[in-house]
Amino acid sequence: MDSFIIELAKALKLPSFGKNAIMDNEGNFYDLDRPQDFYLRAFLNVAMDEDELSDISDEELKISSLLEYKDSLKKICKDKWRKVAFLMSRGGRFAKKNTAYKNNALSNSYTKAIAIYNEKLGTSINSLTGKRYNGSVKYYPQSYADGSMIKMNKEFNLLAFSYKSNIFSSASATLDILKEIKYATYADINTKTAKKYNIKNADKIKISTKDSSIIAYARLKEGIYPNAIGIEYASARRAEGARDLIIDNVLIKAKKIRQTGVYYNRLGLDDISRLKYKGISDFVVGSNARTALAVKIEKI
Secondary structure, three states, rough: OHHHHHHHHOOOOOOEEEEEEEEOOOOOOEEEOOOHHHHHHHHHHHHOOOOOOOOOOOOHHHHHOOOHHHHHHHHHHHHHHHHHHHHHHOOOOOOOOHHHHHEEEOOOOOOOOOOOOOOHHHHHHOOOOOOOOOOOOOOOOOOOOOOOOOOOOOOOOOEEEEEEOOOOOOOOOOHHHHOOOOOOOOEEOOOOHHOOOOOOOOOOEEOOOOOOEEEEEEEOOOOOOOOOOEEOOOOOOOOOOOOOEEEOOOOOOOOOHOOOOOOOOHHOOOOOOOOOOOOOOOOOOOOOOOOEEEEEEEOO
């Protein structure tokens, strides 16, 4: 995406792209033709901020998978490239313990007032229901677009929800190296729920709403509330290289590793109150609703 934006901007002859697009604080100019022309210089700024960082060793360069970027680092960061690699290998720059805290509080703590009432939201009206939104915290049960409630029953008596991964994100899900840390995602259920349905850890299960279903491996966790199913989000891609593609009659084989995990987005509910467009959505921001979906589970 970054490469496309840069090339598009150059084709449109927009300023700040291409030759002599970047100027440093000494008046020197640098080209912006590739993403690393921007990002590695941003890393360099952080690496040279305050005290200089240490140089990365050859051993660390190899085990942190940065060896393949050595040429780009040397070209852009010059004699400081090892300090930039040191920064990248540790995931950022962190304050020292004696400066990060003042007494028992963060030195750079948030000092602005926290709004408990959102005036813009509280004075806005839901165009589908005609009702005014609440400007402060309020519990809303799962509902269709017209405001009618989504009711559970004896068959669909579990609630499924997604939660953000500590490893993957929408932006990093295609980084195959992350699969070395966590190869797949699972359907997390409480041991009480598992016992009720005779499910053991790593059992293959089918999770279904009244409209769709997905297959997952169960993972028993006490941190999940009984009668709920938690699914780690941002793995199990169905595009982004996860399927075979043909471009200019050339077959690009899929990376099956990108498909591993639970494809939670498929577990949607049809909104029966809408005439054409399916899928339950968040009634304020309009995104797909991925919380508290009424489901049932079956051991396969």
